[in-house]
Amino acid sequence: MWQTDSIWFEIAVVSAIYAVGNILFDQFEERTPKWRRLGKYILTLLIVMVLSTYFGRTVAMSVLGSFIIPFLYVHGYYLPQKKGINGWTGEPKGKYYDFRKWDKTIFEKDI
Structure with missing residues (x-):
């Protein structure tokens, strides 16, 4: 039932990081436009997904961690x-x- 061998694992990891970050650090982005915050999330998600697809999960998670x-x-x-x-x-x-x-x-x- 629980498998982590799909791209959804990377999506979940990036989404969880952004959810926690927005909960804890939202007060520092109070004047940043919503479209820019959303764009940052989507760009990070796309980078991790492309890296994972072409170079593997280890590379994608290493870049995310870096x-x-x-x-x-x-x-x-x-x-x-x-x-x-x-x-x-x-x-x-x-x-x-x-x-x-x-x-x-x-x-x-x-x-």
Whole structure:
């Protein structure tokens, strides 16, 4: 009944990673357009599916796992050391919004 020898396994793994990521880190993408977030998911899914089809599951999962390297670099070194932003909380929010080139008018209070 439970077989993992189809492309659906890769689809499930990528989907689970994105589901958990969106649940835990959604607050850092609050101003990113929905189409861009969906496009990122679909592109990752297509890359993993093509790699798995042509080069095997080991290569596909290795490439997927290697995506953590830039994540750790950006959040562990670049943001805190170069930009003065906490890589895990995105604070201070003003600097984070500047870094993402988002409009900061949401910080202004209506009087």
